[in-house]
Amino acid sequence: MSQIWLVPAFPLLGFLLNGFLGKRFGTRFVTFVGPLAIALSFAQSMVLFFQMLEAEGNVLKEHLYTWIASGNFEAGINFQVDQLSGLYLLIITGVGFLIHVYSVGYMDGESGYYRFFAYLNLFVFFMLILVLGDSFLLMFVGWEGVGLCSYLLIGYYFEKDSAAEAAKKAFLFNRIGDFGVLSAVMLIFLSFGSIEFGTINAEAASRLEYGGALVTAITLLLFLGATGKSAQIPLYVWLPDAMEGPTPVSALIHAATMVTAGLYMVARLSHLFVLAPFTMNVIAVVGTATALLAATIAVTQTDIKRVLAYSTVSQLGYMFLAMGVGAFGAGVFHVMTHAFFKALLFLGSGSVILAIHHEQDMRKMGALKNKLPITYMTMLLGTFAISGIPFFSGFFSKDEILWKAYSSPLGGPWLWGVGLLTAGLTAFYMFRMIYLTFHGESRVDSHTAEHVHESPLSMTIPLMILAILAVIGGFFGVPHVFHLIPNGMEYYFQGFFAEIPSGHGTVSTEWTLMGVSVAFALLAWFFASRLYHSGFDIASGLRSKWESLYQLSLNKWYVDELYNAVIIQPVRLFSTHILWRLFDQNVIDRAVNTTADVARTVGNSIRPLQNGLTQNYALIFTLGTFLILWFVT
Amino acid sequence: MIPVEHILLLSAALFSIGVLGVMLRRNVIVIFMSIELMLNAVNLSFVTFSRGMDSMTGVIFIFFIIVVAAAEAVVGLSIILSIFRTRKTLNIDEFNILKW
Numbered sequence: 001m002s003q004i005w006l007v008p009a010f011p012l013l014g015f016l017l018n019g020f021l022g023k024r025f026g027t028r029f030v031t032f033v034g035p036l037a038i039a040l041s042f043a044q045s046m047v048l049f050f051q052m053l054e055a056e057g058n059v060l061k062e063h064l065y066t067w068i069a070s071g072n073f074e075a076g077i078n079f080q081v082d083q084l085s086g087l088y089l090l091i092i093t094g095v096g097f098l099i100h101v102y103s104v105g106y107m108d109g110e111s112g113y114y115r116f117f118a119y120l121n122l123f124v125f126f127m128l129i130l131v132l133g134d135s136f137l138l139m140f141v142g143w144e145g146v147g148l149c150s151y152l153l154i155g156y157y158f159e160k161d162s163a164a165e166a167a168k169k170a171f172l173f174n175r176i177g178d179f180g181v182l183s184a185v186m187l188i189f190l191s192f193g194s195i196e197f198g199t200i201n202a203e204a205a206s207r208l209e210y211g212g213a214l215v216t217a218i219t220l221l222l223f224l225g226a227t228g229k230s231a232q233i234p235l236y237v238w239l240p241d242a243m244e245g246p247t248p249v250s251a252l253i254h255a256a257t258m259v260t261a262g263l264y265m266v267a268r269l270s271h272l273f274v275l276a277p278f279t280m281n282v283i284a285v286v287g288t289a290t291a292l293l294a295a296t297i298a299v300t301q302t303d304i305k306r307v308l309a310y311s312t313v314s315q316l317g318y319m320f321l322a323m324g325v326g327a328f329g330a331g332v333f334h335v336m337t338h339a340f341f342k343a344l345l346f347l348g349s350g351s352v353i354l355a356i357h358h359e360q361d362m363r364k365m366g367a368l369k370n371k372l373p374i375t376y377m378t379m380l381l382g383t384f385a386i387s388g389i390p391f392f393s394g395f396f397s398k399d400e401i402l403w404k405a406y407s408s409p410l411g412g413p414w415l416w417g418v419g420l421l422t423a424g425l426t427a428f429y430m431f432r433m434i435y436l437t438f439h440g441e442s443r444v445d446s447h448t449a450e451h452v453h454e455s456p457l458s459m460t461i462p463l464m465i466l467a468i469l470a471v472i473g474g475f476f477g478v479p480h481v482f483h484l485i486p487n488g489m490e491y492y493f494q495g496f497f498a499e500i501p502s503g504h505g506t507v508s509t510e511w512t513l514m515g516v517s518v519a520f521a522l523l524a525w526f527f528a529s530r531l532y533h534s535g536f537d538i539a540s541g542l543r544s545k546w547e548s549l550y551q552l553s554l555n556k557w558y559v560d561e562l563y564n565a566v567i568i569q570p571v572r573l574f575s576t577h578i579l580w581r582l583f584d585q586n587v588i589d590r591a592v593n594t595t596a597d598v599a600r601t602v603g604n605s606i607r608p609l610q611n612g613l614t615q616n617y618a619l620i621f622t623l624g625t626f627l628i629l630w631f632v633t
Numbered sequence: 634m635i636p637v638e639h640i641l642l643l644s645a646a647l648f649s650i651g652v653l654g655v656m657l658r659r660n661v662i663v664i665f666m667s668i669e670l671m672l673n674a675v676n677l678s679f680v681t682f683s684r685g686m687d688s689m690t691g692v693i694f695i696f697f698i699i700v701v702a703a704a705e706a707v708v709g710l711s712i713i714l715s716i717f718r719t720r721k722t723l724n725i726d727e728f729n730i731l732k733w
Contacts, residue, residue: 612729618656 022114034117177228226262247350284324291317396474407503431528
């Protein structure tokens with residue numbers, strides 16, 4: 001027996017203990033239970049991972065309980081570990097454990113300490129359900145569950161208006177995506193008679209026509225769900241606002257794990273998606289557009305967490321670009337390396353924020369390099385990784401994606417070009433962040449500056465471990481052209497994803513493209529260092545020349561305002577004038593009031609009958625009896 | 634032996650006296666007594682039928698009626714007593730606070 005159920009059971013137990021007993025038993029109990037639950041889960045995931053590698057067909061299955069059995073439809077609580085969910089298990093529990101440990105230091109002294117850990121445990125539980133489920137039903141339970149935990153944790157400081165608003169926004173945008181997923185699941189059930197991933201992948205090619213309307217509709221609806229969860233155009237706007245939550249939450253949920261659920265779904269159903277070339281093109285274009293749009297916004301943001309949030313949206317766009325050109329393995333590879341370096345960067349930013357007393361504005365940072373040496377070093381390594389500096393993890397995964405975008409029959413030079421531009425912007429805004437935060441003159445106010453000191457070990461150790469992973473994580477997928485070690489990712493995922501016809505392009509092209517993207521990243525680094533090595537002064541000269549572009553980027557392309565004008569206001573006007581004033585007041589209220597009026601009028605007219613004279617009642621009673629007797633006889 | 638018809642006529646006369654008493658008298662105690670009279674008129678017809686048809690069913694019914702009448706007397710008299718304590722009257726026309 002492989003005991004898969006133990007993996008989600010530990011976090012669930014942790015949630016119950018922390019949620020119901022945490023308040024009574026105090027912080028030491030919570031500190032013990034919260035991270036331990038995830039550590040045990042991680043240990044079991046490791047065991048399962050290696051069992052899965054040994055197992056026949058690289059898959060472990062476990063049937064727990066038959067949930068719904070109706071006719072020939074059956075859906076159960078069945079867990080399944082294969083190449084994809086195995087890798088996700090390790091990311092979720094591994095990175096999750098580090099972030100739990102970090103939270104012990106970061107959340108120290110918060111009044112809702114037990115509540116925070118309870119939610120965090122619950123989130124891990126639902127995320128594990130999401131990747132372990134072998135059918136849409138169980139995956140959807142996890143899908144909704146992580147949405148709920150995301151809502152609870154974004155609104156962790158619910159007494160703050162902006163946090164409560166952000167939580168609502170995240171939830172509503174995810175609901176739009178959920179509508180897509182549910183519709184797609186119903187269509188899938190109608191065409192397959194089953195909602196199990198195994199069946200769908202195996203029978204997709206035989207049951208659905210290649211490029212047909214049905215498969216295109218299904219995959220487009222699924223992709224709508226993915227854009228909600230994974231923050232892509234048009235539903236990405238909730239993710240930057242989600243930074244209202246505590247920083248460990250941003251690292252775990254809104255960078256490393258939950259936002260990759262949409263990618264997980266696309267990768268899981270790769271055999272279905274390749275049947276719809278139109279959808280694949282939509283995914284690639286939307287991913288690329290999102291990557292570029294978010295990167296252009298990130299270059300002017302001054303809130304350190306917002307820079308990272310837009311960077312996350314941008315990197316997720318990269319992953320969808322990979323999916324869209326059929327490079328599912330490369331996409332999942334980037335999910336993994338991104339989990340390492342983005343969690344690292346978020347946790348590093350949290351360490352900075354904590355050190356200068358919850359200040360997130362980079363205009364009030366600077367010269368923190370010597371005061372926060374560990375944070376600085378680890379964040380610098382993370383920045384190297386995300387910028388694609390050679391031999392750091394992001395270099396391998398990003399270049400794999402760019403190469404596939406160029407060479408795949410579904411890709412093309414255009415996708416590659418925009419991807420390259422985005423890569424340059426990524427390097428630029430990341431080094432901008434590093435320079436503004438750690439270099440130059442200190443802009444921290446003098447009162448705070450005296451107390452700045454490095455974070456406790458519980459926070460710096462996770463940073464160091466993640467930094468190591470961010471550096472070496474890429475060697476699992478070294479491209480063939482290096483001829484150094486075999487491409488581990490490709491070997492690992494062999495035969496798992498749907499195959500698309502292999503692309504064109506020669507080894508020399510691959511070398512050239514790689515050289516161009518590295519040169520681009522280094523150039524962007526150089527620009528960032530010239531512009532920002534001593535604060536904002538040099539950049540502000542440039543800014544005045546491009547004032548309108550600057551405002552466009554700073555105000556996030558006015559997308560929120562656009563949504564407000566095009567969707568929210570019309571809906572509100574329609575609701576106010578048509579639904580409320582016209583229908584609710586004139587139809588529903590009137591129907592209710594009329595009913596009451598009729599009852600009152602009738603009551604008024606027959607009220608005198610009850611005149612209080614008992615003998616009148618007796619008379620009527622007797623006469624009634626006679627009347628009945630007269631009718632009967 | 635008295636013919637059945639005579640006894641039934643007596644029973645009907647007693648019942649009618651009871652009904653008229655309930656409808657015409659103003660004193661609650663008297664109305665109450667009239668109700669008892671109606672019950673016993675019914676008892677009389679029951680026992681008559683029981684003898685005429687040579688069956689015990691009617692007699693058993695009477696026992697039930699007597700028991701219920703006793704219970705009703707207890708409840709009714711208590712109500713009358715408590716009304717009298719608050720209203721200081723037994724005139725049924727003045728017991729009219731439950732009207733609209």
